[in-house]
Amino acid sequence: MKSKAAIMKTSGKIELGRRRAVWELPAELANLHHKVSIGSSCFLKLAPRPSKHWDARRAAELAVGAGFTLDKPCFFRSQIAFLSVTKIESLPDSVGPKMQTLMVGLNPSPYSSASRVPYGRPGNRFWPAAHRAGLISKDRDIHHALVHHGIGFTDLVRRTTRRAGEIDPPEFRSGFERVKSLIEWLKPKVVCFVGLSGWRIVSNPKAKAGIQPASIGLTTVYVMPHPSGLNAHASLKDLIGH
Structure with a gap:
């Protein structure tokens, strides 16, 4: 945008x-x-x-x-x-005051940074799942998603890496403090952590996908499986259901 x-x-x-x-x-x-x-x-x-x-x-x-x-x-x-x-090589936040849902990833990939689209790599199933679930109506358009559907995007860590495993837990926890402050300020109805590993690192090591017992201020916390095509534990149908 x-x-x-x-x-x-x-x-x-x-x-x-x-x-x-x-x-x-x-x-x-x-x-x-x-x-x-x-x-x-x-x-x-x-x-x-x-x-x-x-x-x-x-x-x-x-x-x-x-x-x-x-x-x-x-x-x-x-x-x-x-x-x-x-x-730095990164993908800027796409956020606003009337968000319904804030999507929180682990950190951007070099591909997403270059394309300016979160979860933008071919094979990532985020956008197909979001479209079929009715969350968005225009593919890979973060401005349209924010303005017309109230969906914002950020990440726990802002720097790019080829693999999220290149980031240590303390860096994720530090990034979570920024994300938490953002949530408490803009007050989206729901914050969705994309990928169980992120929420498990910053909050609950035993967390399972779905609505979490802990909220952030007045914002409901939801955790979904990572939509990467490398995640064989979650099918496209599973992701649409989330």
Whole structure:
């Protein structure tokens, strides 16, 4: 998704969110991520309208969610956040204030990062299952899914790897804190963790697929099997049922 918001350069800074709502920043940051090269450093000035949901922590979490690493801690003054960040190979969050469901993956693959589509690799059954289950009506279109069906996307860990096994449990747990903060802020009705292994690492080692006994704030937690074609334990019919 490409945000229509203008990217303003002010005194060497890239200014985003000027006089806009805080919830519009993820799309603006995603747009910036798509425009700059991997390894590029940016100095950001984030200046949305003042809000009780806006502080240094939120600014840092939104930058990380958009696929940037922080070069130094966020400097926050007079409701304006200043961040020095570097773009990594990632897939920015697609989230908004009226989400019905937030899909949480483990971490993006290089293929998904390049295509800008979560679960985008040929053979991954997420989109066919979601379409047949009636969750979405347009294949592999995250903007359409968010705007028309209230379905958002993020991951526990933002950096890409070829295999999720390349990420250690502490990194998943650290990423879960960011995801939990995102959920408590935007309050989707349901959060769906895609893949049992992620939820087992961050919450319940004995968890089974389905609705979980623990919620996150007012948000119901659901866990589904991973839709990768390599997961022989779950058929397409099983995934549609979830």
